[in-house]
Amino acid sequence: MQDQLPVLPSDGETIAELRELYRAAESRAARLRLLSVSARELAEATSISLDASVDRCAQRLAFFVGCRGGKVLHCATPLVETQSLGPDTIPIKAPGGQSAPIAWLIIDGFKGLDGIRDEEDRDVFRMELDLIGLTIDRITKERERAGLVAKLQEREKTLGKLLDQIFTAQEEERRRVSHELHDGVAQTATALVRILESPGAGNNGGEGAINPAEVARSLVSELRRVIAGLRPTLLDDLGLVPALQALAESLEDEGYEVSQILTRSDLRLSPLVETAVFRVAQEAVTNIRKHAGGPCDVTVQALFDTDPLILRIEDCGAGPSEETRKAGALAGNNVGIEVMKERMAAIGGSLEWGAGPECGVYVEARFPAQV
Known part of the structure; x- marks a missing residue:
């Protein structure tokens, strides 16, 4: 019994397979190029360049799915609050995906993920959305941190000024109390001592004599006034x-x-x-x-x-x-x-x-x- 020779594909079939392999390789290269370019640009994005970077990513993503153009609207943008979100609007979420959208991707003429027939293309589209969401979330948190740091620095500056001024106020208060004691209490106490040490201190009945008790009462009044200025009883x-x-x-x-x-x-x-x-x-x-x-x-x-x-x-x-x-x-x-x-x-x-x-x-x- 003669062995049967394998059936070789015709030249036409071989060329068709090669074309399919070439197209598949081109598609994979396009996907990798899209992800690598976007990942590099978004990794370098700053608070200043964020809007331009995500818009360029949206434009590339629109070309990837065969549409004319795209853009990203942040949820803080006033247009988002009034715009009716249609099927060409895709939510962008922060990492984890459990929170509300932080931005929206709008691609002209796009019919949603279901309109992408190739599964690998859909996966790349989702990864691109994740990259954009991750970047927006990162920059948003950086802005919040920068705002908090600025407030903290301003607070520290204000507290520093207050501390200096409080020390100055304390010294002024001590100076005031010192003057009060010197000009009032000390002089009254000195007068009382001189009265008590005078030769006629024991005889207060003479006409025009100063009563030590009156001077002592005046001294007490002065002390009470100074104390009340510090903290009222x-x-x-x-x-x-x-x-x-x-x-x-x-x-x-x-x-x-x-x-x-x-x-x-x-x-x-x-x-x-x-x-x-x-x-x-x-x-x-x-x-x-x-x-x-x-x-x-x-x-x-x-x-x-x-x-x-x-x-x-x-x-x-x-x-x-x-x-x-x-x-x-x-x-x-x-x-x-x-x-x-x-x-x-x-x-x-x-x-x-x-x-x-x-x-x-x-x-x-x-x-x-x-x-």
Whole structure:
């Protein structure tokens, strides 16, 4: 029995197979070229070049599927909110794919992934979307980090200025107390010592004689005044509202017309809150003395039956100068305002200040009852 020879393909069949192999090789090369070019460009993308890079990737992807052109719209783009998303719009998601789209790929005339017949082409299309999504997510996080770092640096700069100014304020306060003690208490105490050491100290009945008890009482009054300037005993003994009332009355003693609107005089807050709010009020009153231009109408409001609690001190004086307004616009340039804001922030509150509706300046602090 003769062996049968294998049937060899005809020349036409061989050429057709070679053509198929060539087309397949060309397709694979095109896929690899698309992925490599896009991966290299997207890896080098920065916050500045992101939009141009992803748009070029979208254009190449459109040519890959046989369409005229494409572009990428970020979800933050206003057009995305109003545009009706059709079948030619493909969502781009961040790595993981569980979140909402972070951008949209729009290819003119594209009918969706189902319109791509070759499975390998569909896989490449998906990988290209993943590359774009990964890059947009990376740049978005870099921008967020850069924003946070900038805020932190600005915060540190402001705190540095505040720290320097607080040290200066402490030295000024010590100097003030030193002058108070020297000019008042020390001189009164010296006078008392001289009276007691004088030859007639034991005989106080003579006409025109100085009574040591009166001098001692004056000395005690001076000491109490200095102590009250450091921390009023009313704040510890009776609470915030009586301390604010005493602060307002000190303005009245200097010729200011003060209107007091104080609620919940029996309210006691934590020592931290009471101290912070009183220091804000004290600074506001000090600013009135410095900048109002003399005695004027002042309103002190302590609205402690609201949520949050509100302290508002307003004067009808000269108001802030143009230099003060400009300085106040720059963080850290106005130590009084910045310190008041820091005090409120420390107890979870906030502070606003500015020119009054008609004249003068207002300071308004809002803060919670509990910290």
